[in-house]
Amino acid sequence: MTTALATTTAVFTGIGVTAPNGLGTEAWWRATLAGESGIRPVSRFDASGYPARLAGEVPGFDPAEHIPSRLLPATDHMTRLALTAAREAVEDSGASPDELPPYSAGVVTAASAGGFEYGQRELQALWSKGGQYVSAYQSYAWFYAVNTGQISIRHGLRGPSGVLVTEQAGGLDAVAQARRQLRKGSKLIVSGGVDGAICPWGWTAQLAGGRMSTVTDPGRAYLPFAAEASGYVVGEGGAILVLEDAEAARDRGARVYGRLAGYAATFDPAPGRGGEPGLRRAAELALEEASLAPSAVDVVFADAAGVPELDRQETDALTALFGTRGVPVTAPKTMTGRLLAGGASLDLAAALLSVRDAVIPPTVNVTAPADGALDLVTAVRRGPVRTALVLARGRGGFNAAAVVTADD
Amino acid sequence: MELKELTDLLRECAGVDEGVDLDGDVLDTPFDELGYDSLAVLQVTGVIERDHRIQLSDDTVAEATTPRLLLEFINEQLGAASAVRAA
Numbered sequence: 353m354t355t356a357l358a359t360t361t362a363v364f365t366g367i368g369v370t371a372p373n374g375l376g377t378e379a380w381w382r383a384t385l386a387g388e389s390g391i392r393p394v395s396r397f398d399a400s401g402y403p404a405r406l407a408g409e410v411p412g413f414d415p416a417e418h419i420p421s422r423l424l425p426a427t428d429h430m431t432r433l434a435l436t437a438a439r440e441a442v443e444d445s446g447a448s449p450d451e452l453p454p455y456s457a458g459v460v461t462a463a464s465a466g467g468f469e470y471g472q473r474e475l476q477a478l479w480s481k482g483g484q485y486v487s488a489y490q491s492y493a494w495f496y497a498v499n500t501g502q503i504s505i506r507h508g509l510r511g512p513s514g515v516l517v518t519e520q521a522g523g524l525d526a527v528a529q530a531r532r533q534l535r536k537g538s539k540l541i542v543s544g545g546v547d548g549a550i551c552p553w554g555w556t557a558q559l560a561g562g563r564m565s566t567v568t569d570p571g572r573a574y575l576p577f578a579a580e581a582s583g584y585v586v587g588e589g590g591a592i593l594v595l596e597d598a599e600a601a602r603d604r605g606a607r608v609y610g611r612l613a614g615y616a617a618t619f620d621p622a623p624g625r626g627g628e629p630g631l632r633r634a635a636e637l638a639l640e641e642a643s644l645a646p647s648a649v650d651v652v653f654a655d656a657a658g659v660p661e662l663d664r665q666e667t668d669a670l671t672a673l674f675g676t677r678g679v680p681v682t683a684p685k686t687m688t689g690r691l692l693a694g695g696a697s698l699d700l701a702a703a704l705l706s707v708r709d710a711v712i713p714p715t716v717n718v719t720a721p722a723d724g725a726l727d728l729v730t731a732v733r734r735g736p737v738r739t740a741l742v743l744a745r746g747r748g749g750f751n752a753a754a755v756v757t758a759d760d
Numbered sequence: 761m762e763l764k765e766l767t768d769l770l771r772e773c774a775g776v777d778e779g780v781d782l783d784g785d786v787l788d789t790p791f792d793e794l795g796y797d798s799l800a801v802l803q804v805t806g807v808i809e810r811d812h813r814i815q816l817s818d819d820t821v822a823e824a825t826t827p828r829l830l831l832e833f834i835n836e837q838l839g840a841a842s843a844v845r846a847a
Contacts, residue, residue, distance in 0.1 A: 421775035484810040488803035
């Protein structure tokens with residue numbers, strides 16, 4: 353019994369996207385393959401007084417078009433984006449959660465700060481005007497688990513649910529947790545991450561981390577693996593993915609994008625301890641779980657921190673595993689900025705569509721990696737993609753790796 | 761306070777469920793049938809207390825299950841407040 357549960361195959365059957373270079377999966381994917389970036393000067397607040405002034409903002413998002421009126425006063429911007437992506441993902445999957453046995457479908461998302469912008473507004477009201485000016489909805493609108501909760505309520509997903517908070521690694525950790533729930537008997541889990549805190553409070557928190565690029569040219573600010581790498585640009589959005597037990601998906605004749613064939617998470621050594629960072633080990637363990645050799649990997653979606661030291665660590669991990677220029681490496685997040693907990697989920701979506709369409713999306717703005725060690729994909733590359741490795745590092749020492757494969 | 765002011769506030773503070781006609785005869789329609797949970801009623805009563813400088817009892821949200829009942833609670837306090845001001 354235990355063995356049967358542990359070998360349950362998790363497959364992706366639905367994708368929903370809200371990204372800085374496209375609202376909706378197909379709009380984003382078209383832009384991504386065309387190399388169209390969504391990085392621009394910040395418009396959501398006046399960033400002129402801050403050292404970093406660029407962001408990836410989801411374009412053309414009118415909340416009233418996507419969110420029921422009753423939810424508008426109760427939701428942060430990023431929750432509205434998450435609900436929009438979740439609806440697209442559930443519709444895309446063709447599943448009818450309300451026809452499944454009660455409590456067999458749930459929600460596991462990744463988050464990093466909850467509804468920061470909403471929280472900032474209410475806290476400002478609290479200290480400038482008093483508690484009577486704070487919305488009753490602040491009680492949950494700020495909360496890390498708010499996207500999971502709102503998606504659960506809206507789609508009637510009352511099964512096992514939760515939230516993962518591991519910064520950028522969260523977008524992979526969430527689907528791994530979703531897979532655990534499938535192995536325990538759930539039929540369908542809505543997963544992934546949509547994040548974003550493009551407001552003064554969120555900006556200050558990111559700036560304090562010391563890794564934001566202060567370059568003001570949108571084409572030069574975020575250049576992972578380049579000699580001129582100067583940090584990253586922050587974005588909002590991400591992807592919501594529907595994971596199903598493969599058998600349950602087959603029984604209802606679902607279209608399957610691919611399998612979650614392997615996953616692993618590791619920690620970096622404690623600060624000051626020295627030793628190799630955990631990224632290579634995460635990738636190795638994920639491949640091992642997928643029973644695949646590095647030579648089977650057709651493309652790596654890199655974490656691509658854009659910080660020279662971190663880029664070098666990732667390059668070292670990749671060359672140790674695949675050899676010099678041993679595997680195509682891409683970072684479509686150069687078109688969106690780093691999306692906090694939404695970033696790796698969006699990379700998973702890109703990996704699944706790479707498999708579907710036999711194409712590798714490009715890394716933009718980086719013309720040549722700092723050293724010649726990586727085969728960085730700087731223009732769209734056509735050809736079959738059967739296996740993709742997605743890497744993600746979260747601030748604080750979190751590493752995660754996921755292997756997605758074609759389903760056959 | 762009249763129903764119109766209350767429904768305008770509900771619309772502003774908590775939105776409106778699809779399929780609900782707040783402009784119809786909703787005086788005796790329970791809040792939950794109108795799509796408003798206790799948090800929505802709490803939000804609107806908080807705004808009314810703040811803007812009219814009145815204090816509703818802690819039980820108001822639980823006991824005022826329809827717009828008519830909530831308006832009775834509110835108007836009772838508004839009356840008491842203006843009586844205090846007149847005195």
